[in-house]
Amino acid sequence: MHTTMLKPAGRSAAQVARDVISLFKLRIGVLIMITALVGMAxxxxxAPSVAQALVLALSVLVASAAAGAFNQYVEHETDRLMKRTSRRAFVTGALPHHPAWLVMMAVLLAVAVAAAWWVLNAVAALHVFLGAFFYGVVYTLWLKRRTAMNIVIGGLAGSFAVLAGAAAVDPSLGPLPWLLALVLFLWTPPHFWSLAIANRADYAQAGVPMLPVVVGTERAARIVFLSTLALFLASLAPLAFGAGPLYGVGALLGGLHFVRKSWQLARRPERSTAMGSFFASLVQLSLLLLAASMDALLR
Incomplete structure (x- = not known):
């Protein structure tokens, strides 16, 4: 990769490094990595070895990073139209929008999948790949600009991380990991739609058909509430398939908190309640994953 692409004139190596790291959407990647580890747990x-757990974590994180960078590469024109994304490195020119970045992303994904295949197994590696593929290609390229259901199908990216972790232990994938994958699938729409309601003007200006742009804020808020109810009920289903009481407590507390905040959003569809629902979704998932992990450790 040409040095002028990585280090534009007048910028220090530290500044360029920060910009490159920002491409990878590491906050999302770390969350996806944690879901994979919970799937394993x-x-x-x-019991997997420390090396296997480490390879799982890094392969999911690196694959997610590659998909996140690809998303920013593809979306750089749309990102400049949205306040929330207008300071991204490809938008501002901090990093040149050069095709060589695609080579780096492909290499990162290939290394992640190969490591999972070598150290874990082919089924785990397949799910590592599918997670990145669904976010980078299915969501970003095929669906985001075409349908308000973009994030629903794109949400499968998080589900594949759970299945990758589970497959690392048992490639046959029993009912409990499938149910946790379903929870992740149902979590993504109300989580992201809450944020989309708060940033509806941005998406409308960029011409992205997110749900609140297509159906309006009030209807979208009601759909968020109904989606959260479905998520809450699904999050209790693992209790019938081996999840213990600690998991039940986490699912109940986090789920009820998210339901309450999404109900407030449905009653008053505005930015403040939308952000309240968005942050509640993070609390709900965090409690769920923490409770599932503790439950598995104490099993």
């Missing part, structure tokens, strides 16, 4: 079977 809750799956019955022989």
């Amino acid at each position: 809750v799956t019955p079977g022989p």
Whole structure:
């Protein structure tokens, strides 16, 4: 990769490094990595070694980073139209929008999938790949600008991380990891739609058909509430398939908190309640994952 692409004139190596790291959407990547580790923890079977857990974590994180960078590369024209994304490195020119970045992203994904295949197994590697593919290609390229259901199908990216972790222990994938993957699938729409309601003007200006742009804020808020109810009910289902009481407490507390905040959003669809619902979704998922992990450790 040409040095002028990585280090534009007048910028220090530290500044360029920060800009490159910003491409990878590491906050999202770390969350996805944690879901993979939880999938590994809750799956019955022989305890994975430290090396296997480390490879799982890094392969999911690196694959997610590659997909996040690809999203920013593809979205750089749309990102300049939205206040929330207008300071991204490809938008401002801090990093040149050069095709060589695609080579880096492909190499990162290939290394992540190969490491998972070598150290874990082919099924885990397949799910590592599918997570990145669904976010980078299915969501970003195929769906985001075409349908308000973009984030619903794109939400499968998080589900594949859970299945990658479970497959690392047992490639046959029993009911508990499938149910946790369903929870992740149902979590993504109300989480992201809450944020989309708060930033509806941005998406409308950029011409992105997010749900509140297509159906209006009030209807979108009601859909968020109904989606949160479905998520809450689904999050209780693992209790019938081996999840213990600690998991139940986490699912109940986090789920009820999210339901309450999404109900407030449905009653008053405005930015403040939308952000309240968005942050409640993070609390809900955090409690769920923490409770699932503790439950597995104490099993």
